[in-house]
Amino acid sequence: NRKNEAKYQYVPKVNIGDNEPRNAEWGKNYPAEYQSFLQTADTSFATYQGGSAMRDMLDEDTNLVVLWAGYGFSKDYSQGRGHMNAIKDITNSLRTGGPKGEGDGPMPATCWTCKSPDVPRLMNEKGIAEFYSGKWADKGDEIVNPIGCADCHDSKTMKLTISRPALVEAFDAMGKDINQATHQEMRSLVCAQCHVEYYFDKKLPGKEGVPYLKLPWENGMSVEAMEEYYDAIEFSDWTHKLSRAPMLKAQHPGYETYLTGVHADRGVSCADCHMPYKSEGGQKFTDHHIQSPLNNVSNACQVCHREDADKLKMNVYDRQRKTAENRLKLEGFLVKAHVEAKKAWDLGATEEQMKDILMDIRHAQWRWDYAAASHGASFHSPVETARVIGSGFTIIQDGRVKLARLLAELGHNEAVTMPDISTKEKAQEYIGLDMEALRKEKAEFKKNLVPKWLEAAKERESKYGAKDVSLNN
């Protein structure tokens, strides 16, 4: 029919192989999409709390340093930027440390999972568990292309496709079949491969020790359901350095929170707002410049809403501000709780006395993080986000009243003195980080190891060649 005719009326320049990781190769056939995709490298746009500009979150909000004391995020945490920056950002982040070579460094290979179309290629070549095994540095020469075409598309049909096993396994665990997803759902599910809360399961039967990437969705996607899941398997990401609470880190539960909002309820997909249709020179195509829709209100919002662009922006900011107001207050209480708990330990509190309090801290901070880390959520789903923050307030109030009584019992019946965390530096010093050392090892790693990775990759990719259509068809 005419639709298919139209679909193939362009003349393909090259044959794209399965799991082709090089975005430029795909770009030869789909130049409009590729050109717009390249723009995700841009880092000049900033909004109230988003955009593509580099923003040091620890600097903007020094509470975070204390909340994550003892965990990688207290070293370095920035605003997410466009997909083209994924490899660069994970390489530069102090969280991945300064590995000297294979087997070295703080992070596992699993960290690469959401950063590149080299991932499905490698998983195909090596096997899934094998991909997740070993250190982050072990695969540095294999993973060099930033998030791109093969992450979301089938190279033959260009249909949307799920390239990451974690999402498929999570659907299985919920008793759902991802193959039943509608076209419209796929326009969000390709994003749900990455913009979701995850953890590393090191106890997978048969794969013990491998940090296997998992989405904790078995009981559901709400903040309570995931908490219940983690509590049941007694999982914790780390032990807090001040309070010694067994902590959970929520990482970008963007898809989960989006689902609870009115846009999802009305069938609006991620791609509708973040990848709207675009006309250029009479040609219509999906804008692959994935970014804050506020940089593109006319295509992203005004398709459905005819209000002024300024008004729509204000709607977004309004929801973000109202959410931020309470999120920041909750954060303040959490900081106090950690410091008060530390004081209690210092005064000789027992494990028994601290047990309930630490669980309160764990649960309250989990809720805060679920609301905070799901970056778009204060717009995607402001009511659910507020509910989650409210539940965090509840738990931390219980915890802090218990703490006040415990401290009184230990002889300290007054407000606990709070540290000076007015700058990122002071906060990092307070939690005992040697930033100088971290920055130094990162610099050495970038000077010595990274160039080798790039060279090895270039060498490897040079053998792939381009499969010109005329030669192959």
Place this chain on the structure above:
Amino acid sequence: NRKNEAKYQYVPKVNIGDNEPRNAEWGKNYPAEYQSFLQTADTSFATYQGGSAMRDMLDEDTNLVVLWAGYGFSKDYSQGRGHMNAIKDITNSLRTGGPKGEGDGPMPATCWTCKSPDVPRLMNEKGIAEFYSGKWADKGDEIVNPIGCADCHDSKTMKLTISRPALVEAFDAMGKDINQATHQEMRSLVCAQCHVEYYFDKKLPGKEGVPYLKLPWENGMSVEAMEEYYDAIEFSDWTHKLSRAPMLKAQHPGYETYLTGVHADRGVSCADCHMPYKSEGGQKFTDHHIQSPLNNVSNACQVCHREDADKLKMNVYDRQRKTAENRLKLEGFLVKAHVEAKKAWDLGATEEQMKDILMDIRHAQWRWDYAAASHGASFHSPVETARVIGSGFTIIQDGRVKLARLLAELGHNEAVTMPDISTKEKAQEYIGLDMEALRKEKAEFKKNLVPKWLEAAKERESKYGAKDVSLNN
């Protein structure tokens, strides 16, 4: 000209006088509107948290009894019902007590202000301050018609009109002129005459002692702006019986919260949802059966939203449930705070030690009430409502941590035992209410005084007569 001709193409049956209080008289000219207005007497519809059915709120949520200890609302508080019930409900409420005659009873005449079209009539006859003067019982024989036509309409032009001075004065205080209101705004402002937060100002220069009805909008309509206003004039509605905090009562800030929601932002008025257009027998008219729109989704919502009625209902319930979840938790903390404060007083706390704590209780409960009493707000403006509840959590956490330290200082370093408030009766007993006596005096009042009122009113109204058009024109 012919335009005006058309205006009266129907044949008016009667000439309606200025401030005609009898709805049935208006009904002779406007039968469709009148018939639908009569349906507000119906009390058979109930939703998750609204509807027209009689619902004893103190019974559904016994915390309320404790929160309002020492204040009328702890005696009796029900869900609002349709306008036709306004006179009946204020007469039956235990809050208005059992006056024996003029000058008796707990409530001022001002309480009548939002209950009847006899109010503008009386204000016109007696003067505004004179209307507000004296006891509620003093005007029982003057006010008998439930909320109706003259509250919202000009009798000559049928244009929407503002019949209550408080709203006009509040606009003045904000430096705005209500006469500039657009037709659309009027479709909400007629409601804002009553569905707003208010207080009784007994210090009005020249009218000292008269409980003059005022809307505290001078600094704005947000929860913070009104709080600031009340704090500045050191106003309190009552002193809490347990905690002795100087309390504020928020009464239905429905209009204020509606304004912060997305519907108001898009120009949707109260009347659009609560008085949608209706077709009956080939006639179109404004449905005057003002009620929960969930009893009428097709006219009230589906004009603008194409979703299933069930889905739209779920949207409403979803927002209400998420709000209720945190509102109830905040309520629980407030109850604790009052009981803990009482304990502190019992243990010999000083005014000085309690001062800050009592202000925290005042401010936190004000925020809770602002969110709770604005009945539709969890749908009208769920994000703002959540923000307000969040700010209540913040304040009460501070208060309760201070209380825990104070109690420890006073020798009570453990959780304070909470009273058994599992039923309304137990809760009312705990705060020291003699319900038997209250119910008895009410019964006597209804037996002895009310019939006299009705008779006197009948006598008075019989002299108004009906101004038949044929006789007058």
Place this chain on the structure above:
Amino acid sequence: MDIQNKLLPNKKSRWRTIAVFFIAIITGLGLFMTKEAELVSYMSDDPLACVNCHVMTPVYNSWMHSSHREWASCNDCHVPHNNIFNKYYFKAKDGLFHASVFTLRAEPEVMFMREASQEVVQNNCIRCHVQQVTQVKYDGYIEDHAKNRTERQCWSCHQEVPHGTVHGISTIKSNIAPIPTDKEEAVIPSWLEKEMETK
């Protein structure tokens, strides 16, 4: 079309017809019309201009209660928007037609859009909703839309947009739509105004 043609309308264009109609209105109906129908306001985009004629009150009121009140005025739908000349040409022609019918008191109980008007409205629906009705990606979002929309008028499905399902000039009994000639602004009744002054 070159620049000259844009500035100086082609002889065969509708410009002449427009001029003729303007003259017809001014001389033919003259002062009577001007007064009777608030002619000046009829040239504006204000919906109130249309309610100058009481027969337009039912459609005004239904529009006032429709989802489009905040977005589209009468002229957004009922007048062509493809170019400025066409807009006024159509308005003038329409105005003359309506005015004649009205003056002759020949208005039917239930009006129908003439075919020319229907085309205009259909095009205006599409003008505003072009993205929603033409983008392939909404095929999944709004089922069958692409297939159905081409063969029918939008309002064969979207009956409520914007005049509802009940039509006819007797559908409204108490016509109290705002009147453009009504300059009285106050919403406070005079007794209250007086009371508040004397308080």
